[in-house]
């Protein structure tokens with residue numbers, strides 16, 4: 151886990167959380183003797199329990215009030231925070247100027263902008279999605295948390311990963327973009343993953359088709375981001391994406407090299423039994439510092 155992640159060395163105490171939020175109590179089973187010995191167990195395969203836990207953690211630790219449909223992707227908060235903390239590292243804790251970011255595929259939760267802008271008062275984010283229902287929930291999540299002055303939701307009706315509207319203002323520059331792309335290329339790909347062939351998460355990872363599936367899977371999605379980044383160049387300082395499958399790392403790095411993009415860096419987010427990765431590349435002279443090493447020093451053993 152990222153050392154700046156609030157849950158680093160301080161995992162959530164489910165029993166205390168259920169005392170604070172009684173809505174969580176019926177979804178918790180208690181183990182062990184009474185008092186401090188009692189452990190609360192959440193069934194991570196139960197979408198209702200997972201969603202309630204997400205709501206309670208966001209409320210308690212970030213004063214964020216979330217509302218998402220039960221069948222949409224429920225964001226595991228410690229994992230989403232890891233990505234936000236890594237972006238903060240890439241930006242080298244710049245806190246004196248406004249930071250402009252893009253979240254590609256924000257989902258119903260709009261989780262990255264909500265966390266990013268709650269933690270960093272100087273962040274301004276534009277969040278895109280292709281899905282009407284997700285757009286509508288994302289908008290209402292932004293409004294109910296009074297963050298509509300710093301987060302803007304945009305429907306992407308194009309087949310691009312960076313719709314033209316992001317660059318409508320010719321002067322507009324962004325400090326970063328982030329993305330958690332749909333991982334899978336089809337239903338079979340999801341099935342293979344569930345059978346433990348690759349990257350199986352410890353919690354249920356159900357989502358709608360739009361959230362889970364994209365033509366060619368995440369590798370194709372990130373390659374498209376790379377292609378479009380060549381056009382937009384330095385208008386975005388750091389292009390980044392999360393990768394959900396170990397096998398995608400080599401594909402994306404090989405593609406960056408093929409396109410002669412050598413200023414890139416990679417990180418791993420480990421959360422319980424689940425690993426995720428994130429890749430960042432830049433056309434400027436930005437270099438990753440602190441916990442993330444410049445790519446030339448990065449040593450990856452599969």
Ligand SMILES: C[S@@+](CC[C@H](N)C(=O)[O-])C[C@H]1O[C@@H](n2cnc3c(N)ncnc32)[C@H](O)[C@@H]1O
Nearest residue numbers: 225255256257279280281306330331332360361
């Ligand atoms: C895996 S979900 C991520 C949701 C959320 N960001 C999270 O991390 O929980 C991927 C999202 O990308 C959206 N999406 C797929 N293709 C897209 C595109 N070309 N532009 C914007 N969003 C896209 C999907 O509708 C879905 O909401």
